[in-house]
Every structure is written in structure tokens, then in C-alpha cells.
Amino acid sequence: MRILVIEDDQGAAAYLIKGLTESGYVVDHAAEGHEGLQLALTDVYQALIVDRMLPGLNGMSIIAALRSAGIKTPVLILSALSDVDDRVEGLRGGGDDYLAKPYSFSELLARLDALLRRGQLEQQDTLFTVADLEVDRLKRKVTRAGQVIQLQPREFRLLEYLMRHAGQVVTRTMLLENVWGYHFDPQTNIIDVHISRLRTKIDKDFSAPLLHTLRGAGYCLREPD
Amino acid sequence: MRLFRTTVFRLSLIYACVYSLLSAVGLGFTYWSTATHSMAQVDARLSLETDVLLELYRTRALPELTEAIRRRNRDDGQRKVFFYLLHGPDNAARTDSLHPWPEEARYAYATLRFGDVFSIPRSWGNADDKVRVLRIPLSSGHRLLVGRDLNDERTLLNHNLKLVMIVITLTFLLALVGSIILGRQTLRRIDAVNRTAQAIMAGDLSQRIASTRRNNEFDELGRTLNAMLERIEQLMTGMRQVTENIAHDLRSPLNRMRNRMEVTLLEPREPAEYQTVLEQNVTDADALIQTFNALLSIAQAEAGLQRDWAEQDLSALVEDLAELYSVLAEEQNISFTTAITADCMIQGNRQLLAQALSNLLDNAVKYTPASGRIALKVERIDGCTTVTVADSGPGIPADQRDKVTERFVRLDTARSSPGNGLGLSLVKAVAKQHGAQLLLEDNQPGLRVILRFQE
Numbered sequence: 239m240r241i242l243v244i245e246d247d248q249g250a251a252a253y254l255i256k257g258l259t260e261s262g263y264v265v266d267h268a269a270e271g272h273e274g275l276q277l278a279l280t281d282v283y284q285a286l287i288v289d290r291m292l293p294g295l296n297g298m299s300i301i302a303a304l305r306s307a308g309i310k311t312p313v314l315i316l317s318a319l320s321d322v323d324d325r326v327e328g329l330r331g332g333g334d335d336y337l338a339k340p341y342s343f344s345e346l347l348a349r350l351d352a353l354l355r356r357g358q359l360e361q362q363d364t365l366f367t368v369a370d371l372e373v374d375r376l377k378r379k380v381t382r383a384g385q386v387i388q389l390q391p392r393e394f395r396l397l398e399y400l401m402r403h404a405g406q407v408v409t410r411t412m413l414l415e416n417v418w419g420y421h422f423d424p425q426t427n428i429i430d431v432h433i434s435r436l437r438t439k440i441d442k443d444f445s446a447p448l449l450h451t452l453r454g455a456g457y458c459l460r461e462p463d
Numbered sequence: 464m465r466l467f468r469t470t471v472f473r474l475s476l477i478y479a480c481v482y483s484l485l486s487a488v489g490l491g492f493t494y495w496s497t498a499t500h501s502m503a504q505v506d507a508r509l510s511l512e513t514d515v516l517l518e519l520y521r522t523r524a525l526p527e528l529t530e531a532i533r534r535r536n537r538d539d540g541q542r543k544v545f546f547y548l549l550h551g552p553d554n555a556a557r558t559d560s561l562h563p564w565p566e567e568a569r570y571a572y573a574t575l576r577f578g579d580v581f582s583i584p585r586s587w588g589n590a591d592d593k594v595r596v597l598r599i600p601l602s603s604g605h606r607l608l609v610g611r612d613l614n615d616e617r618t619l620l621n622h623n624l625k626l627v628m629i630v631i632t633l634t635f636l637l638a639l640v641g642s643i644i645l646g647r648q649t650l651r652r653i654d655a656v657n658r659t660a661q662a663i664m665a666g667d668l669s670q671r672i673a674s675t676r677r678n679n680e681f682d683e684l685g686r687t688l689n690a691m692l693e694r695i696e697q698l699m700t701g702m703r704q705v706t707e708n709i710a711h712d713l714r715s716p717l718n719r720m721r722n723r724m725e726v727t728l729l730e731p732r733e734p735a736e737y738q739t740v741l742e743q744n745v746t747d748a749d750a751l752i753q754t755f756n757a758l759l760s761i762a763q764a765e766a767g768l769q770r771d772w773a774e775q776d777l778s779a780l781v782e783d784l785a786e787l788y789s790v791l792a793e794e795q796n797i798s799f800t801t802a803i804t805a806d807c808m809i810q811g812n813r814q815l816l817a818q819a820l821s822n823l824l825d826n827a828v829k830y831t832p833a834s835g836r837i838a839l840k841v842e843r844i845d846g847c848t849t850v851t852v853a854d855s856g857p858g859i860p861a862d863q864r865d866k867v868t869e870r871f872v873r874l875d876t877a878r879s880s881p882g883n884g885l886g887l888s889l890v891k892a893v894a895k896q897h898g899a900q901l902l903l904e905d906n907q908p909g910l911r912v913i914l915r916f917q918e
């Protein structure tokens with residue numbers, strides 16, 4: 239997987255490149271807007287990580303130029319602007335996800351993963367399967383080892399999101415944003431409670447647990463080893 | 464001189480000039496009418512005097528008249544008022560006084576220099592005195608000329624003119640003095656305001672503008688400015704307190720992280736130990752970032768900019784959040800009940816409203832003990848949409864209710880539970896931004912928080 243990082247802050251870029259390389263990505267770096275656009279236009283990257291404020295050409299202009307050139311590489315926008323409106327503006331401007339600084343690296347990695355998989359999952363799947371757990375979106379039916387599991391609507395959406403990103407790390411913020419539609423940090427770990435509820439329903443009475451908590455990062459729904 | 468630049472001084476000076484000019488015009492007219500009137504009186508007397516001589520001429524004859532004139536013109540050491548002259552038909556004088564007929568006296572009445580008309584010797588006056596003359600032709604071809612001395616009238620008029628000048632000058636001087644006094648008085652009051660402002664700019668925020676018992680417009684201005692200064696001082700104090708609180712509250716976690724790392728570095732350790740320390744630091748750093756995010760959200764809400772403003776279904780939003788939090792309450796064995804009136808719409812920012820309401824629910828869950836109660840209500844009362852979050856926790860003492868909405872303020876009893884003391888500050892800021900009232904009440908037992916959105 240080849241990633242392009244367009245970020246002018248040397249410290250932030252070095253940290254990002256180190257982390258991404260260690261996570262198994264091949265990373266190119268541009269510290270200036272025009273240079274970044276030139277590299278991105280070669281269309282050899284699976285994803286772009288773009289800072290909004292750059293010397294030369296700003297992040298939003300780069301994205302606009304790419305999109306008008308017909309390049310659909312997913313873009314994760316990084317920005318010190320954290321207001322809801324800035325987020326909306328970034329996403330409307332052609333970004334695929336938006337992360338406000340300061341961010342945690344695990345959050346960035348999880349979102350990048352989600353972006354990279356999105357391309358593959360774009361064909362609106364109606365049936366998701368992880369080990370013996372099955373989710374049928376059309377019938378809104380969940381079964382595990384052939385047993386039907388009753389879920390509340392919100393629990394169903396939570397599970398559906400986890401299934402869509404099976405094998406990937408999903409952070410609490412991602413869940414709050416995508417399942418509930420809120421963009422703030424709740425003071426208590428409300429998401430944990432919902433996850434543990436869901437876990438009771440899908441994991442408790444079965445042999446191998448599928449829904450795992452990753453300390454300091456988030457959750458992951460995956461096949462047992 | 465600053466005095467001359469003051470508005471009051473200039474205005475007073477302009478008024479002074481206008482008044483002086485008006486009185487000059489008035490007095491000038493009086494002077495002119497006095498002069499005209501006194502001249503008319505002189506002419507009447509001349510005419511009377513002439514009539515006496517004409518009567519003499521008509522009843523007696525020319526020699527008698529000549530004799531009378533000679534007698535009357537004689538200098539007896541007394542001051543004379545009337546003077547006489549008789550010219551013959553050949554323009555030769557028939558009297559003692561031989562003097563050519565002045566060209567100017569072609570008309571009946573004329574004002575002439577005494578020396579130009581008469582050559583009568585006299586011990587009073589001189590040749591430059593003015594005389595009023597009346598010339599009458601006689602049937603014999605002679606011309607009779609009677610003159611009257613104008614010294615008395617002249618003296619009276621001169622006296623009048625002097626009076627007029629004195630009055631005008633006095634008016635102007637008095638007005639000028641008044642302007643100076645008024646200007647200085649105004650300057651003194653303005654200087655007082657200036658001095659206070661300068662002291663405040665120099666850093667002494669407690670300075671106030673002194674007021675007098677006169678209760679005039681300057682005192683009114685002073686009172687308004689003082690009220691403004693009071694408000695600014697309050698805000699400054701609040702701002703300073705917030706800054707101090709931020710510094711204080713952020714210093715402790717930073718210090719904790721620093722000490723932890725310092726101790727770890729004292730000697731070589733197992734990799735697992737390093738890992739633990741780094742993980743703890745990540746947790747602490749996350750908490751710091753969260754605190755900053757909360758501060759930014761509060762600042763954004765307090766800025767009062769209505770960004771991302773739209774009609775929001777408050778009922779649906781509360782329903783949504785209730786679902787999110789009921790699970791948490793249930794987990795802690797707290798009874799969570801809702802009574803939500805459907806379709807309550809308000810104008811606002813969905814994310815900020817959600818965050819504020821979630822802070823209230825967070826608090827309720829956090830402070831309500833196991834087997835306690837939380838009740839969530841949305842209702843319309845008198846056209847106002849209200850959201851009520853009531854719990855059965857320890858509540859907030861009445862004297863602390865104003866304080867807890869300030870940044871970083873936490874009750875002593877809450878110190879042991881997690882939190883940064885910013886939750887209610889955000890609720891208050893969001894409420895203010897949405898024009899809503901935030902009320903903290905006693906739920907007996909527990910706390911009842913009411914958000915009342917104005918229609």
C-alpha cells in the first residue's frame with residue numbers, strides 16, 4: 239500500500255511517516271502544495287493524507303484539482319481547524335474523512351484503514367459474515383451459529399458498522415460519528431457500554447469471542463485466531 | 464491655550480459677539496433718533512426766532528431791523544445762542560458783520576461752521592463751532608439769516624455716544640469673562656474624566672470618575688462610564704480567574720507526566736515498564752487534549768456566532784441521546800425515565816446542543832448513586848420549550864449553583880469522580896448562544912437542571 243503524505247510541519251510529517259512505515263505502508267512525502275499535487279496526479283497512491291494549511295497551494299485546492307482531473311484516490315484531511323463547519327467544508331470539498339489536530343495515531347490509522355477498505359466495500363453488500371456470525375441488512379436479521387439474535391435498531395447499526403470494517407480497528411470516535419452522528423467527546427465512555435451490551439448478545443453464549451477491545455485504540459470485530 | 468479650543472468657550476464667545484452687535488445696533492438707532500429729534504427742536508426754535516424778526520420788519524421797517532440785529536449781535540460778555548446777519552440785494556451786508564454769503568447756505572436750513580458765516584466778535588466759543596442757520600428772503604430784496612449755536616446739542620450727543628460705547632464694551636467684556644469661566648468649568652470636568660481614564664490605562668482598574676451633587680449631564684456621563692468600567696473590571700477579573708484556573712488545572716497533569724518520565728529515566732528498566740509509563744502518559748495527554756477541546760467548544764459557543772444554524776427537532780435529539788444514555792444508567796442500576804413531547808422545534812446548532820445535553824446526562828449518570836432515579840423531560844410551557852434533567856444524586860448547594868457554571872469549578876464532593884469542571888460551563892455557553900435560560904434547582908433530593916428555550 240502506497241500513501242502520500244502532504245504536510246509542511248517537519249516534526250508532524252516525520253512522526254507520521256515513521257508510524258505509517260512501521261504499520262507496513264510505503265510512504266512518500268511532500269512538504270509543499272504544488273509538489274504534493276504533482277505527486278498526487280501520478281495516481282500511484284492508494285490514499286492521500288493532506289494537511290489543510292500548506293505553503294504554495296492549500297489542501298482544499300489540491301483536492302479540488304485532483305477531483306477535477308478525475309482522480310478518485312481517497313483523501314484523509316488533517317487540520318488544526320476543528321470546528322464542525324470546518325469539518326463539513328472539508329468533506330463537501332472532496333475529502334473522504336476529516337481528522338482534527340491534535341489526533342492520536344491509532345485514530346488516524348483506523349480511519350486510514352477504513353478509507354482503504356471503503357473502495358473494496360463500495361458494492362453495497364447486503365450480507366456480512368464473520369466466522370459464524372451473519373448479518374442480513376435487507377431482512378435486518380442477525381444469526382450466530384444458526385441462532386437468531388434479537389437486536390435493537392441502534393445495536394443493529396453498531397454491529398453493521400463493525401461488520402463492514404471487520405478485521406480493522408474501529409475507534410470510539412468513529413463509532414460516535416458514524417453510528418450516532420455526533421462529533422464530540424462524551425465525558426464518560428458511553429460507547430464502551432453499548433459495545434459491552436452488544437458483546438453480551440453476540441459473544442456471551444458462544445464459544446469464541448469475535449468482538450475485541452484494543453486498549454488505547456478501540457474495537458475490532460474479527461474471526462477467532 | 465487649551466481653553467480657547469474648547470467648544471463651550473467658542474460657543475460663548477460667538478454668543479458674546481452676537482449680543483454685542485445686537486446691542487450696538489439697538490443703541491445706535493437710539494442715538495440716531497435722539498440726534499434727529501434734537502435737530503428738529505433746534506430748527507423749531509430758529510423758526511420762532513426768525514418770526515420775531517420778520518414781525519419787526521413787517522411792522523416797522525428795514526432800519527429798525529438792522530438796528531435790532533446790531534443790538535442782538537453785540538458782545539456783552541454773556542454767552543449768546545442766536546446770531547444774526549442781513550445781506551443786501553447786492554450781496555453787501557447792511558449790518559456790522561460784513562461777510563460773503565456762503566455758497567452752501569442756498570437752502571432754508573443748513574449746518575455750517577461758525578467762522579464761515581459770521582464775523583461777529585464774541586468772547587464765547589470759536590470759529591470751528593457748528594451753527595444751524597435759517598435763511599429768509601425779505602420783500603426789499605434783502606436776505607435775513609439767523610444762526611443758532613449747536614454746542615449744547617453736540618455735548619449731549621457726544622455724551623450719549625460715549626455711553627453707547629461703554630455699554631457695548633461692557634457687554635462684550637462680561638460675555639468674554641463668562642465664556643472663560645464656563646469653558647474652564649467644562650475643562651475641569653473633562654480633565655477629571657481624562658485623569659481617571661489615564662490612571663486606568665496605566666493599570667489601576669479600580670479608578671472611578673468622581674461625581675458632584677449638581678447631578679448635571681457630566682455626572683450622568685460619569686455614572687454611565689463608571690458602570691461600564693465596573694463591567695470591564697468584572698470581565699477582566701473573570702478572565703484572569705479563568706486563565707489562572709486553566710494554568711493551574713493543566714499544570715498538574717503535565718507535572719504528573721513529567722515526574723513519571725523523570726522517575727522512569729533514573730535507572731534502566733524492563734521494556735514492559737517503559738510501555739506502562741508511555742501508556743499512562745498517552746492517557747494523561749488525551750485528557751489534556753480533551754480539556755482543550757472542551758475549552759475551544761465553550762469559546763466557540765460563547766463567541767455567540769450562530770454558525771451551522773438550522774431548525775432542529777429537539778424532541779428527536781433528546782430521544783436519541785436518551786437512548787444513548789439509558790444503557791449507561793441501566794448498567795449502573797439507575798432508573799431512567801423519559802417524558803418527551805414530540806415535535807418541539809428550535810433554532811440552533813445540532814452538535815453544540817447534543818454536546819450540552821450529553822454533558823447534562825453525563826453528570827446525572829455520574830453523580831446518581833446506584834438504584835437512584837434520572838428523569839428526562841421535554842415539554843412546551845407557555846410557548847417555551849424546556850428540557851429538564853432531574854436526578855436523585857447529592858445535588859448542588861444553593862449557594863454554589865452560580866459558581867458551578869464557571870470554568871474548572873468543581874464541588875469538593877465531586878473531586879474524586881472523573882471530569883474537568885468544564886461540563887456545565889459549556890452548557891451555560893450553549894444555552895446563552897441559543898437564547899435559553901439555564902436553571903439549576905433542588906430536586907429534593909438531587910439536582911434538577913432546566914433549559915428553557917425562548918420562543
